[in-house]
Amino acid sequence: MPASEFALEISNLVKRFARPAVDGLNLRVRSGEFYALLGPNGAGKTTTLRIVAGLLQPDRGDVSIFGIDALRDPVAAKSVLAWVSDEPMIYDKLTPLEYLEFVAGLWGVDARIAQSRARELLGWLELGPHADTRCEGFSKGMRQKVALAGALVHDPKLIILDEPLTGLDAGSARQVKKVLAERVQAGCTVIMTTHILEVAERMAERIGVIASGKLIAEGTLEELRRRAGKNNSTLEDIFLDLVGPSDIAA
Amino acid sequence: MNKAVWFARHELRLAMREVMWMLSAGKPRRQKIALVLLLLLAAFLHFVAWAIVAPYAKVTFPPDRTTLVVITGSAFLGWTVMISQAMESVTRAFYTRADLDLLLSSPAPTRLIFVLRVGAIGITTSLLALILIGPFINALAYAGGLHWLSAYGVLFAMSATAAALAVGMTILLFRTIGPRRTRFVAQVVAAIVGAVFVIGVQAISIFAYGSLSRFDALHSSLVMQHMPDLDSPFWLPARAAMGDIPALVLVMGLGFSFFALAVSVASRRFGEFAVAAAGAGAGNVRQRAKRKFRGGSAAAALRRKEWTLLIRDPWLVSQSMMQILYLIPPALLLWRNYGSDNGNLVVLAPVLVMAAGQLAGGLAWLAISGEDAPDLVSTAPIKTHAVIRAKTEAVIGSVAIVLAPIVAAIATASLWIAFITSVGIVVAAASSTTIQLFFRAQAKRSNFRRRQTSSRIATFAEAFSSIGWAAAAGLTAAGSLLAIPAGALAVLVLALARLLRPKDTALRA
Numbered sequence: 068m069p070a071s072e073f074a075l076e077i078s079n080l081v082k083r084f085a086r087p088a089v090d091g092l093n094l095r096v097r098s099g100e101f102y103a104l105l106g107p108n109g110a111g112k113t114t115t116l117r118i119v120a121g122l123l124q125p126d127r128g129d130v131s132i133f134g135i136d137a138l139r140d141p142v143a144a145k146s147v148l149a150w151v152s153d154e155p156m157i158y159d160k161l162t163p164l165e166y167l168e169f170v171a172g173l174w175g176v177d178a179r180i181a182q183s184r185a186r187e188l189l190g191w192l193e194l195g196p197h198a199d200t201r202c203e204g205f206s207k208g209m210r211q212k213v214a215l216a217g218a219l220v221h222d223p224k225l226i227i228l229d230e231p232l233t234g235l236d237a238g239s240a241r242q243v244k245k246v247l248a249e250r251v252q253a254g255c256t257v258i259m260t261t262h263i264l265e266v267a268e269r270m271a272e273r274i275g276v277i278a279s280g281k282l283i284a285e286g287t288l289e290e291l292r293r294r295a296g297k298n299n300s301t302l303e304d305i306f307l308d309l310v311g312p313s314d315i316a317a
Numbered sequence: 318m319n320k321a322v323w324f325a326r327h328e329l330r331l332a333m334r335e336v337m338w339m340l341s342a343g344k345p346r347r348q349k350i351a352l353v354l355l356l357l358l359a360a361f362l363h364f365v366a367w368a369i370v371a372p373y374a375k376v377t378f379p380p381d382r383t384t385l386v387v388i389t390g391s392a393f394l395g396w397t398v399m400i401s402q403a404m405e406s407v408t409r410a411f412y413t414r415a416d417l418d419l420l421l422s423s424p425a426p427t428r429l430i431f432v433l434r435v436g437a438i439g440i441t442t443s444l445l446a447l448i449l450i451g452p453f454i455n456a457l458a459y460a461g462g463l464h465w466l467s468a469y470g471v472l473f474a475m476s477a478t479a480a481a482l483a484v485g486m487t488i489l490l491f492r493t494i495g496p497r498r499t500r501f502v503a504q505v506v507a508a509i510v511g512a513v514f515v516i517g518v519q520a521i522s523i524f525a526y527g528s529l530s531r532f533d534a535l536h537s538s539l540v541m542q543h544m545p546d547l548d549s550p551f552w553l554p555a556r557a558a559m560g561d562i563p564a565l566v567l568v569m570g571l572g573f574s575f576f577a578l579a580v581s582v583a584s585r586r587f588g589e590f591a592v593a594a595a596g597a598g599a600g601n602v603r604q605r606a607k608r609k610f611r612g613g614s615a616a617a618a619l620r621r622k623e624w625t626l627l628i629r630d631p632w633l634v635s636q637s638m639m640q641i642l643y644l645i646p647p648a649l650l651l652w653r654n655y656g657s658d659n660g661n662l663v664v665l666a667p668v669l670v671m672a673a674g675q676l677a678g679g680l681a682w683l684a685i686s687g688e689d690a691p692d693l694v695s696t697a698p699i700k701t702h703a704v705i706r707a708k709t710e711a712v713i714g715s716v717a718i719v720l721a722p723i724v725a726a727i728a729t730a731s732l733w734i735a736f737i738t739s740v741g742i743v744v745a746a747a748s749s750t751t752i753q754l755f756f757r758a759q760a761k762r763s764n765f766r767r768r769q770t771s772s773r774i775a776t777f778a779e780a781f782s783s784i785g786w787a788a789a790a791g792l793t794a795a796g797s798l799l800a801i802p803a804g805a806l807a808v809l810v811l812a813l814a815r816l817l818r819p820k821d822t823a824l825r826a
Contacts, residue, residue: 120696146698156690158622160629168610172618173697178610185610201602201629217693 071134074098074225074256075119080128082280088114089125090280096258096273098133098224101251103271104260107310111280112260116227119258120150132225146174149218153230155210159203163194163213166202167220174221181220188216192242208239215243219250226250228259232266244270268302278310321429328437339767359452366452367460374461379547380559386544388555390518395450396475397514399442403476403483404507406438411487411594412500421588431587435484435580443476464560471558471565474572481579488583488590496593512642519646615699616707623684623711626762633683633765662727662734667791669720670741674783677716677746679765681753684708687762709750716746734794741790748782748811755818778814782807 077094081087089111096102106112117123119130121141130137130144137144157166164185171181189195192212197205202213211231218226226247232240247257248270261267267274268288276284276291284291292298295305340351376384420430450472457465486506490499545551557565611621627634685708688694694704720742728735756775760768785807792800 120692122692122695142698142700145696148696150692150696152692156692158626158689160626161622162604165604165625169618169622170693170697171610172613172621173615173694173699175615175698178612182610199604199606201604204601 071131072098073131074100074133075258076129076131077115077119078129078131080115080118080130081126082111082114082118082123083126087280089118089128092128092277092280092282094275094282094285096256098256099251099254100256101247101270101272102256102258103267103274104258104277105264105267105274105306106260106277110277110310112277113229114280115277116150116229116258116260120148120227121145122150147224149221149223149226151211151214151218151226151228151231153233155207155214157202157210157213157217160201162197162199162201163189163216164198166213166217170217171220176221184220184222185216188219191246192216207234208236211235212239212242215246219246223255225256225258228257230260230262232261232263264302264306274302276306276309284309320425321433324425324429325433325436328433332437332441359448362449362452363455366456370453370456371460374457374459374465376461376559378559380556382541382544382547385547385552385555386541388558389552392471392475392554392558394514394518395446395472396479398449398511399446399476399479400482401507401511402445403438403442403480404486404503404510406441407435407480407483407487408500408503408507410434410438411591417591421591427588427591428584431584432580435480435583438483439477439480439576442479443473446472446476462560465558467560467562467565468558470569471554474569475554477572477576481576484579484583488586491590491593496590500594509642516642516645520649615697616703616710619694619704619707620711620714623708624715626689627680627683627715630762633762662731663791663794665723665727666734666738666741666794667787669723669738670745670790671783671787673716673720673742674745674749674779674786676719677712678749678753678779678783679768680712680715681709681750682768683762683765684712685750685753685757686760686768687765688759689762691759705754709747709754712750713743713746716742737790737794741786741793745783745786745790748786748807749779751811752778752782752814755814758819774814774817778810782810782814785810 073095075094075096077092080089080092080094082089088109092111092115094115104112104116114123118125119132119137121137121144125138132144133147135144135147158169161169167185167188168178168181171178171185176184186195186198189198192215194209194212194216197209202210205213211234215231218228228247231243235243244266247259251257259267259271271288273285273287274291275282284294286294288302291302291305292300295308297304297308337348337351340355341347373384373387380388421427451469454465454468454472457468487499487503490502494502553564554568557568611617685705697704724735724738724742727738752775756772756778758772785803788803789800789807792798792803
């Protein structure tokens with residue numbers, strides 16, 4: 068695999084549905100970085116990340132994951148990537164361990180390594196006592212944690228999460244944040260969209276703000292503050308200044 | 318406005334929209350087309366009904382025992398289907414939370430809600446019966462006289478008793494096995510109750526005449542010997558259907574009284590049962606502790622996953638395996654004629670091939686459109702065609718496992734017929750799976766029962782392809798060259814399905 072400074076490089080990305088969802092987007096996320104992608108509803112965040120994950124075809128543009136052209140060699144790109152959506156998609160009739168065995172099988176992880184990782188992950192996420200219980204009776208938080216464990220069991224280099232904390236209780240949200248922080252410390256790259264600005268403020272090294280399919284601001288929290296000319300303001304104030312009331316209404 | 322009338326209007330509006338949604342697959346522009354197709358279907362059913370019943374429409378009075386047996390048997394067949402439909406609806410009335418939480422938390426009396434909902438079930442059961450049985454009544458009335466129109470009264474009474482019986486059985490299940498198990502058991506009972514009578518009658522035909530015809534069973538001496546005397550009240554529904562007015566009044570009176578009694582008794586505890594159903598949830602099912610992860614390819618992981626999900630969902634198994642129940646009569650035929658006549662074995666080839674096509678269509682829908690984690694599979698480093706191949710293998714493997722014992726039994730009697738049947742099974746299953754691939758649309762597995770609404774073209778293509786391959790297999794087994802046009806027809810159906818498939822937003826890889 069070619070060594071690359073960037074975990075993700077997006078150039079001139081365009082995707083139109085009834086109207087442009089992503090409109091000439093350029094974005095670079097460094098390897099080993101925790102990157103938060105913010106924006107009002109309909110800004111193009113999810114569409115962008117679904118294109119990166121190989122779930123949508125763009126109309127135009129380039130997507131590179133660790134130097135791999137994700138549009139030309141999607142299988143290679145997918146092998147280092149994990150996708151977690153806001154609605155955990157797991158199988159009700161499988162247990163968490165069986166789910167992780169299935170995911171590990173899809174990514175071709177050695178069975179012994181996968182089993183050891185699976186037990187470790189379920190322990191971290193406090194799902195150990197439920198490892199052999201079918202997921203059908205699980206709460207939203209438990210399901211999201213199973214989905215997250217699935218994303219981590221094949222040890223991806225890039226984790227993309229679309230609103231992973233939606234609907235989680237405080238305890239579950241803290242566990243998810245802790246696991247993600249540990250992954251970044253271990254060298255993994257995390258890209259996350261969230262409407263919970265406090266999470267982005269506390270966890271992300273860099274923040275990108277997207278509106279109408281374009282990246283309108285990017286940088287660390289300090290850089291964004293300087294750019295807004297408000298040194299003590301919160302991310303929420305900066306965000307609202309950037310996107311404006313009309314975009315929020317959209 | 319009276320609260321009951323207001324609520325009835327609300328329920329009627331919801332029911333009408335549900336019917337239109339099912340007819341048009343949720344696309345308002347298709348509503349007019351769906352209505353035209355419905356009218357064409359009604360005309361076609363009248364044509365079929367005329368061909369079947371016109372020769373028997375002119376009956377002498379008083380009717381003889383054979384006439385009474387045939388009418389009673391046919392009515393009972395329809396009634397079992399009505400009970401099946403009503404049980405499915407009653408289960409949904411208790412377990413579908415859509416608006417039940419809102420209604421039960423409102424000051425509206427729960428008894429009123431229940432009475433109207435069960436009333437609606439009675440009406441929808443009648444409507445379904447009207448679509449299927451109405452053409453036969455009309456054909457009888459046209460060919461034999463207007464007295465046959467009184468059969469409509471019997472039909473409404475049968476619908477009322479079917480709804481009442483469904484309510485009674487569901488409440489009984491609630492009390493005996495509890496709300497968690499009731500849902501599954503009631504749905505399985507609903508699925509098989511109609512089939513059991515059909516299969517039973519066919520079994521009598523096979524043993525009495527060595528034939529699959531249900532009418533042969535109703536004419537059999539075995540049935541005739543065990544039927545009551547001509548003046549027995551058992552024949553009241555048949556007499557009422559033929560225009561005996563006192564009998565009609567009695568049948569309708571009894572039917573609606575039974576309905577009123579069941580609703581009155583059950584409605585007192587509706588709120589209690591609905592709350593219990595809400596609290597039943599999915600429960601915590603523990604599997605045996607997993608000791609070792611299994612290795613293998615991504616395709617192997619996909620196949621294992623499909624089989625595990627299928628085995629662990631008894632409701633889906635009961636729904637998709639309904640076709641298997643209909644294999645019991647041909648299996649009995651095989652058993653009865655074993656070693657005596659290869660001519661009867663030829664009949665089995667098309668039956669098994671048809672069943673394979675239909676079974677594969679259902680399983681393929683579950684594996685392809687009913688994928689619960691499509692994003693997970695799509696983001697895995699495995700090419701789309703490899704995913705499709707693994708799922709197809711899982712489907713055809715399941716069909717093969719189910720049908721292999723019958724084919725093996727045929728092989729001991731005729732290797733040629735077993736070979737043709739095996740080839741037909743694989744080709745029909747592969748064709749149905751291909752059609753499901755052409756028309757795949759993401760849906761929840763729980764929508765399996767309504768999968769036909771997502772694409773009528775897929776439903777018809779699947780049916781015609783299975784019929785084509787079944788005919789080709791049967792004719793090949795019989796040594797007829799007509800197998801070639803039958804096979805060509807099936808290929809043409811596949812080609813047309815490919816041509817009409819929706820333009821897919823193909824995934825990468």
